[in-house]
Amino acid sequence: MSRFALGLGFFAMAAAVAGCVSSEPRSRSRDASADASRDAGRIGRRDGGPSDASYTYDVWVDPGCPGGPVERDGGAVFVRTCDPYAPGACGPGAACYPVVTYPTGPCGDEVFLTECWPAGPGGQGDHCVSTFDCEHGYSCFVTGEGNQCLQLCDQSGGEPRCPRGLICGWTDLPEFGACN
Amino acid sequence: MTSGGRGASLGAAWIAMVIGACGARTGVIDPDAGQCVTDDDCDDTRACNGVERCVEGRCRAGVALACDDDDPCTVDECVEPGGGAGDGGAADAGASGCVHHVLREDADEDGFDGVMSDLPAVCGDDCDDSDPTVFPGAPERCNGRDDDCDGQVDEGASYMPEGRDVRLTFDDTPSSYGGLAWNPSAESWAATYWDYGGGSADVSFVELEPTGEPRAPPMLLTNDSGDAFGANIVWTGREHAVVWQDRRDGDYEVYFNRLAPDGAKLAPDLRVTYAPGWSINTSLAWTGAEFVIAWQDGRDEVEAIENYEIYLAFLDRDGFEIGDDIRLTHDLANSESPAIAIGADEIGVAFLDGRGGAQRIWFVTTDMQGARTSEDLPVSVVAGSSRTRDPVVVWADGAFVVAWEQESLAGDTDILAARIPRAPVGPIEGPTVLAGGESFARGPSLLSNGDRLVLAYADDRGGDFDLWAAVYDPGLTRIAPDVLVSSAPGDGVYPFLRRGGTAIGVLFNDQRDGNWEVYFTRLLCAGP
Numbered sequence: 001m002s003r004f005a006l007g008l009g010f011f012a013m014a015a016a017v018a019g020c021v022s023s024e025p026r027s028r029s030r031d032a033s034a035d036a037s038r039d040a041g042r043i044g045r046r047d048g049g050p051s052d053a054s055y056t057y058d059v060w061v062d063p064g065c066p067g068g069p070v071e072r073d074g075g076a077v078f079v080r081t082c083d084p085y086a087p088g089a090c091g092p093g094a095a096c097y098p099v100v101t102y103p104t105g106p107c108g109d110e111v112f113l114t115e116c117w118p119a120g121p122g123g124q125g126d127h128c129v130s131t132f133d134c135e136h137g138y139s140c141f142v143t144g145e146g147n148q149c150l151q152l153c154d155q156s157g158g159e160p161r162c163p164r165g166l167i168c169g170w171t172d173l174p175e176f177g178a179c180n
Numbered sequence: 181m182t183s184g185g186r187g188a189s190l191g192a193a194w195i196a197m198v199i200g201a202c203g204a205r206t207g208v209i210d211p212d213a214g215q216c217v218t219d220d221d222c223d224d225t226r227a228c229n230g231v232e233r234c235v236e237g238r239c240r241a242g243v244a245l246a247c248d249d250d251d252p253c254t255v256d257e258c259v260e261p262g263g264g265a266g267d268g269g270a271a272d273a274g275a276s277g278c279v280h281h282v283l284r285e286d287a288d289e290d291g292f293d294g295v296m297s298d299l300p301a302v303c304g305d306d307c308d309d310s311d312p313t314v315f316p317g318a319p320e321r322c323n324g325r326d327d328d329c330d331g332q333v334d335e336g337a338s339y340m341p342e343g344r345d346v347r348l349t350f351d352d353t354p355s356s357y358g359g360l361a362w363n364p365s366a367e368s369w370a371a372t373y374w375d376y377g378g379g380s381a382d383v384s385f386v387e388l389e390p391t392g393e394p395r396a397p398p399m400l401l402t403n404d405s406g407d408a409f410g411a412n413i414v415w416t417g418r419e420h421a422v423v424w425q426d427r428r429d430g431d432y433e434v435y436f437n438r439l440a441p442d443g444a445k446l447a448p449d450l451r452v453t454y455a456p457g458w459s460i461n462t463s464l465a466w467t468g469a470e471f472v473i474a475w476q477d478g479r480d481e482v483e484a485i486e487n488y489e490i491y492l493a494f495l496d497r498d499g500f501e502i503g504d505d506i507r508l509t510h511d512l513a514n515s516e517s518p519a520i521a522i523g524a525d526e527i528g529v530a531f532l533d534g535r536g537g538a539q540r541i542w543f544v545t546t547d548m549q550g551a552r553t554s555e556d557l558p559v560s561v562v563a564g565s566s567r568t569r570d571p572v573v574v575w576a577d578g579a580f581v582v583a584w585e586q587e588s589l590a591g592d593t594d595i596l597a598a599r600i601p602r603a604p605v606g607p608i609e610g611p612t613v614l615a616g617g618e619s620f621a622r623g624p625s626l627l628s629n630g631d632r633l634v635l636a637y638a639d640d641r642g643g644d645f646d647l648w649a650a651v652y653d654p655g656l657t658r659i660a661p662d663v664l665v666s667s668a669p670g671d672g673v674y675p676f677l678r679r680g681g682t683a684i685g686v687l688f689n690d691q692r693d694g695n696w697e698v699y700f701t702r703l704l705c706a707g708p
Contacts, residue, residue, distance in 0.1 A: 055418070059444035064403025106404040106428040110380050125567075129486065144461050144476070144517040145532050145539060145569045147486055155354050157670070157694055165593060165620035167645065167671050170356050170696065172407045174376045177354070 065107035077111040078175065084137055084152050085160055090116035095136035098152070098173050112173065122149035124163075124179065141171065141178055150178035215239075227277040228258035247278035253296075253303035254280040288312040305329060322705030323682050332630025338651065339634065339684055339703035341665045346392035346700045347693070351377045354696040358383060358411025359464075360687040361420055362680030366441050368395055369678075369685055370420050372411035373698045381407040383424050385443035390681060392700035399443040404428040408435075412464035414471070416497065419446060423464040423473050432458040434475050438499050452493050453505065455479035459491070463520045465527070467548060470502065471495040474518035474529055480507070488514045490531050492550045506550040511535040515542075521573040521580060524603045526553055528580035530571040538562040541571050541584050543600055559598050560611055564589050576628035577654035578603040583624040583635065588616060595624045595637050597656055612656045615639065615648070627677040627684060634703070636665060636675035636686060645671040647688055649703060666701050668692035677703075 082089045082096035089096045094116045101111040120133040126149045128140035134149035137160070141150050153160055153168035155177035162168050162179035169180045215237060216222050222232035222239035230242020247256040258277045284293040287309045294309025307329035308314035316329045322337045348371060349355035358372035369388035374381050386398040402408035406427035413422045420439040425432045426449075434452040437445050453459040457478025465472045473495070476488040490509045494502040509515035513534035521528045526545045533542045533556075541560035545553045559582050560568050566587040573582045583597040594616025599609040615621045619641035627634040633652045638645040646667040651660035666672050670691035678685045684703040689696050 057419070057440040057444065057446060059440055060447050062403070062445055062448070064400070065405065102427065102430060103405045104430065106406060108405050110405050110407070142458065142460065143569075145567065146514055146516070146534060155691075155696055157691065165622075165640070167673055167691075170354050172381060172409070174353060174381070 077109055078113075079111065080114045082114050082116050084114060084139075084176070085154070087136070090119075090136065093119055095119035095132075095134070095138075097131050097134075098139055098176055099131075100173070112175065120149075124149065124151050139173075139176070139178065141180075143180065150180055153177045153179050226260055228260060245277060247280070249278075249280050251280065253283050255283065256280050285309065288314075290315045292316060322707060324679055326630075333679070334629055334705065335631035336707070337629065337632075338660055338706045339649065339663070340706040341649070341663060342683075342702040342704050344391075344701065345666055345668070345690070346388075348386060348388075348392075348394070348398075348698045348700055349373060349375055350697070351375055352695060353377060355698050356409075356689050356696060357674075357676060357687045357698045358409075358422070358424065359413040360676055360678040360685050360700075361413045361415040362678055362685065363387075363415050363420070363441050364681070367681060368441070369680055369700070370413055370415070370439075370441075370443070371687055371698070371700065372401070372413045372422055372424075374409050374411065374424075380405050381409055383408045383411040383422075385411075385413075385420075385422070385439060387442055388700060390683065390702075392685070392702065396442060401437070401439075401443070401445070402426060402428070402435075402449075406430070409460075410462050412462055414464055414466040416466050421464065421466065421471055421499070423452070423462045423471075425458075425460045425462055425475075431456070432460045434459045434462055434473060434493070436471070436473065436495060436499060447499055450495075450499055450501075452495075452501065453477065453479075453491075455505075457481050461517050463518050465520045465522050467522050467527075469497065470548075471497075471499075472520060472522075472527055472550075474508075474520045476514075476516045476518060476531075477505075477507075486514060487512060488516050490515045490518045490529065492527075492529075492546070494550060503550075508544060508546070508550075508552075509533065509556070511556075513537075517569065517571060519571050519573045519582075521575050523575040523580060524578070526602060528573050528575065528582075528600070528602075530559065530573040530580075530582040530584075532569060532571060539568055541568050541582060543573075543580065543582055545580070545600075545602060554605075557600065557608060559600070559608060560584060560586060560596065570623055572624055572626050574626045574628040574633070576633055577630065579606075579609075579654070581626060581628070581633060581654075581656070583614065583626050585622045585624060586611075590618075592616065592618065592620045593622050595621045595635065597624075597626075597635075597652075599654070599656065610656060614652065614656065614658070615650065615662070617641075620645075623674040625675050625677045627679060632659065634677060634684060636677050638671070638673040638675065640671075642667065644669065645673050647672050647675045647686070649675075649686075663703075665703065666690070666699070670694070672699070 084096040099113040099115050103110050119136050122128050122134040128149045131140040138149040153162050155168050166179040168177035171178050216234035216239045219234050222234050229244050232242050233240045245258050247258050259279050286293050290312040292306035292315040293304035294306045295304050306315045314327050318327045320327045322334050326333050353376035355375035361370045371386050374383045383401040384398045387395040389395050408426040410424040411422050423436045426435045436450045436452050459475050459477045461476045463474040473493045477491045480489050481487045492506040516532045518531040528545050530543050543557045543559045568586045571584040579599040579601040586596050588594050595614045596611040597614050598611045619639050621637050621639045624637045636649045639648050647665040648662045649665050650662045653659050672690040676687045682705050686701045690699045
């Protein structure tokens with residue numbers, strides 16, 4: 001299954017082959033920070049500030065991943081073998097798709113790829129199950145209004161642009177927007 | 181009295197008792213044994229239980245004093261002489277021993293007694309007995325408060341944009357807001373947003389001055405390699421709460437946490453969902469006692485055939501889940517993009533649904549525990565191949581009002597809305613086109629003032645998408661012309677409205693700097 005997410009805020013790409021993740025049911029737990037690669041966090045205290053100095057908050061200091069966000073810049077890896085924006089990038093009958101390999105744990109690497117695959121038929125707004133259902137220059141997104149093939153676009157304002165009425169919206173592909 | 185049967189038997193028993201009592205009279209009175217000669221022998225010196233009488237040599241209890249003064253605003257009791265009236269408030273002690281504790285209080289001395297919980301309104305109707313400028317009939321000022329105690333805020337108000345947009349995000353990767361809340365204690369806004377600053381998408385919190393200028397540096401709420409998006413935020417009166425979608429565990433799941441006013445977490449992140457399939461597009465509300473989260477969930481997909489359904493979860497004020505996730509929709513088509521609002525005694529949920537082969541807006545209500553109180557109600561009307569999306573909902577004047585974006589027959593997009601009366605229940609009113617026309621209008625946000633609705637949306641009538649606002653009465657009739665909220669080269673979209681103090685805060689996404697960034701601006705009260 002290959003979909004990405006998209007919505008107000010974001011569209012998620014339906015997971016591509018390389019990134020297909022199966023999620024298993026888990027027993028309920030109230031502590032989501034229980035992961036071997038993460039510090040367990042610690043408790044601190046903080047008052048309500050000048051507006052409400054009488055109230056004290058027990059705050060949770062969440063350490064996040066080792067190294068913090070700066071070192072984690074390398075946590076997103078980009079490997080491009082083709083250009084989804086370039087017509088004919090993969091030759092006749094093939095399309096260049098963004099593909100994601102998701103990390104196996106909270107602090108693993110997220111790897112973004114572009115790869116050539118046989119092209120699908122889906123154009124703007126067409127229903128899709130996998131991103132490979134879409135034609136070159138498009139990917140399959142969970143839009144919050146059904147899963148749709150959407151045209152990939154440059155969020156920095158470059159080409160390709162979106163038709164009137166659409167914006168180049170947010171996706172969970174950091175280098176690609178989608179017309180919606 | 182009859183002389184036979186059951187009556188005769190009772191009469192015999194009564195006679196025997198009296199004879200027995202009189203036969204005991206020997207000239208020595210024993211009041212403790214209930215024997216008496218006069219009423220004085222029976223007086224227990226307590227007034228509240230009535231006057232004891234001596235009847236046929238035996239003391240008989242009196243009838244307790246009735247102290248109810250038929251005034252619902254007093255607590256009535258009988259006190260014994262010398263016993264005092266207690267401390268229940270002003271009291272007038274009469275000769276009878278009855279005391280009436282008056283519960284009315286005019287703490288701010290504005291001539292109106294304050295509203296007392298658990299008492300009828302007649303006992304006090306000053307909705308803020310700490311402020312002498314607030315009382316029934318007071319002039320309604322444009323201050324974000326209900327000055328005249330009619331349950332509505334700033335009725336009659338009009339709003340004008342301040343004209344100054346504050347940029348909140350500054351990296352060179354796309355950013356998008358999550359939500360906006362107002363902390364009246366600190367007089368500060370709290371905005372959430374996500375961006376790719378750390379390589380993957382992470383959610384941040386920033387506290388803002390009333391003008392939108394950051395009060396402190398942003399705080400990262402997530403810091404994992406898996407993407408985190410969303411971050412709806414609400415203020416509970418003591419703290420903020422946020423909910424977002426996060427794939428730190430390999431699949432998008434719903435996460436929740438509570439925050440101190442400055443954004444510090446009050447607990448480890450709570451993973452709300454654990455089922456297979458994505459749990460995304462969250463919506464969060466605070467009922468005054470509990471948190472309600474709605475989202476679309478793919479756990480009911482069968483053999484990878486997409487089937488998102490709407491789910492609800494309830495959390496107590498400490499962030500602990502109450503019961504299991506509640507599946508709200510059950511059709512075989514996708515149910516997506518839920519938006520929730522709290523009504524008088526119901527929760528309203530608007531969502532997109534493709535049942536019947538047509539994508540349209542639906543609506544359902546539940547009680548405060550998540551049990552349905554209505555059927556699924558189709559709200560939008562399918563016309564041609566028109567697409568609908570981005571539903572929002574507010575509670576206004578006894579009805580839920582749902583607005584959404586819909587493709588018109590001309591091929592552009594409009595903002596439509598409908599009323600779903602619930603107090604009392606009535607048929608759906610609408611849909612009504614609120615904005616659109618020849619241009620593309622998209623991404624609505626609604627704010628209820630009680631007597632009017634403020635709508636904000638993006639419209640490309642000027643070329644790029646700019647932000648506009650308009651005011652409507654509860655019947656969805658426009659009562660003030662559109663005002664341009666924000667305009668700059670590049671698109672500005674998805675305005676999000678929240679009231680804060682005397683202003684309405686507007687959080688939005690804008691491309692004016694060549695990249696999607698989050699901005700804040702305000703609508704200021706222009707009267708009355």
